[in-house]
Amino acid sequence: MEGSVLKEALNISDLLGEHGAQFQISTKYNDHGEEFFMEDDYGSADEDEDAHRKIMNPWDRSFDELRAQMFMVSEFVYKRITKQGVGDELVPDRARVTIDYNAYFEGETYAFDSTSMRGEYKTFTIGKSEVLQGLEEAVQSMKPSEEAQFVIGYQVLFGELGCKPRIKPKADALFIVKLISFTDPGDADALDNLTQEEKTSYAVVKDKVADTRTHAKDYFKRNMVANAINDYHKAVNYLEGCHVKNEEEQKEQTETLIALYTSLAVCYNKKDNPRRACSMINEIRRLGNIDRMSRALFHEGRALMNLGEYERAKTSLLKAQRLEATNKDIVKELKILNERWEKHRQEERSICARAFGLKERKDERQTEEQVKFTNTMKKNLEEFVADEKSKQFTLPEGLTTKEMDIVQDLADEFDVKLNLYKESSKDFYRLEKKKAGGEGEQ
Incomplete structure (x- = not known):
């Protein structure tokens, strides 16, 4: 049996929201003529057919028959892997997840929800009720790059009543999902929740600092640089305030602090605050030999260049290049530096020319x-x-x-x-x- 075709994809997030979702059903989905295959169309007939096939239900029998070929993830979620993922790590709690998926009701030909139809992946955070419970459970059973099919029970989808007229009561669904990526954002409150005694123990603090660093990295990836800076500084303050028991802990603490200050230099450069970036580099100098740290030297060079300290910037970048001769970013930064320096010299010559009456x-x-x-x-x-x-x-x-x-x-x-x-x-x-x-x- 064939189901009705939506004029536009139904977005589950909108459906779950406070105001619900509106949709229209096309009654003329077989009436499309040659307008899709005109010569001046950017796509081809084959491409259109591939896209059309992608949103068609690949299973034309009952879900009970499909479940028999699957294994149980939870009471209401069954799974069949169609492409193995990479590594052993499953999607953890609080992870930020990006997926590509198509979803079908039993016996219907076309997807009722599809990132393919919308032309963009779905990104959400585990544990924040941003998607249906059943889909979240399914995704948490996956590994990076894995592709799988899930039959998900109505109990963890739209419930007994469904959402008439489009979603029938007790509507199970088939979800075909590809896990594009996930990141573990860490625990933002990990350090704040420590007791006073715990704050002095390096063994306790280091694990919480790792969580906070992960959270900061996630902020940076999302271009929330100010938030990343706050988390990195928080990690530095807690790490410097705890006590180490031996040389091994001292070495580990120092290495982590250098990594944190380097990340802060990166953030301040991105925020166009080169003076603060240089302050972070000075902290690294206090902790170790910066001449062995190409990343720190690179960001010192960038900060000095933005302060107009071109000669010092070149010295730092050349040191970084000696450590990583083939690094394309360093080569590119040196090129930018030389262009800015030459422009600065020209401007200075222009000022001198005006000052001494040499300019006509x-x-x-x-x-x-x-x-x-x-x-x-x-x-x-x-x-x-x-x-x-x-x-x-x-x-x-x-x-x-x-x-x-x-x-x-x-x-x-x-x-x-x-x-x-x-x-x-x-x-x-x-x-x-x-x-x-x-x-x-x-």
């Missing part, structure tokens, strides 16, 4: 806007020079070449120096009062 300027009459800009800057400079406490005056961003020429002329007139400096990988200009020796502050 066109004798143009100032526009009304330029006259207004000149008067405003002149007033600002008068106040700046008159204020004995003020040593620097930062120029606004986005000034045109002509406006920079005006600023240079006024700087000469008021005997102050125009300098270029870098902050958070951006170039800024500022005016500085000259010292008695004639040079501006550095």
Whole structure:
């Protein structure tokens, strides 16, 4: 018997939500003509047929017959593996899971829910009731890259009543699932739940730190970098606050702290906070010989480059390259560094050229806007020079070449120096009062 075809896939998450889900049934699913096979279509007839087959029910007999070929996962979940997974690890509690699946009711030809129809995988967290209970139980029996078929009882799906008219009462279902990936996010509260006595024991703290690190890594993968930073700092604080009993524990503690500070440097670079990244690198130096740590040297180089410390950045990156000569990321970072450094040199030459009158300027009459800009800057400079406490005056961003020429002329007139400096990988200009020796502050 053939079931009705949905115009769009029914999303289980919406169905389980507070507001439910709406769906429409197509009564003309056999009436599609040649519009699917036009020559200017990006797909082919074969591709369309493959996609069509993918959402068709591969089992045309009763579920009882299929269960007889399966083994029991739980009271209401039966399983048959169609492709073995990798490794021995099953999906743990609290894991973040990504799956590809199609789901069918007994005796129906087409899927009532399908990631294939939606064109995207389903990602959810175990234990948070984001999917049907039966599907969650099924997924927890799987290994990475495994593909399997599950017959799941109505008791752990839509219950005795179902969801009329689409979902019949006591509706069992066949789920064909591929486990794409899973990550164990760890226990975010593992450290906070320790007693005062436990917090001083390295043997206890190290396991909880491992949980917190895993949770931080999960945050980082999801681009929740601020949360990752908080967890990494929490792990550092607890690890540094506990007592070690012997040299072996001391060595292990140091290695873990170096890994944590390296992760923090990565996070701060990603958050465009190079100064904090450098602080984390300094902590690593306190703990060991950084010249043997290519990852730390790499992120030190990146942070220094974003601070405009190009020579020091190059030194760190070259040290990292000596440790990992074929690392493509280091080669790429050195290329970026050389490009930025050259651009910086050109900008400095341009400033010097304007300062010494070497740049040719066109004798143009100032526009009304330029006259207004000149008067405003002149007033600002008068106040700046008159204020004995003020040593620097930062120029606004986005000034045109002509406006920079005006600023240079006024700087000469008021005997102050125009300098270029870098902050958070951006170039800024500022005016500085000259010292008695004639040079501006550095």
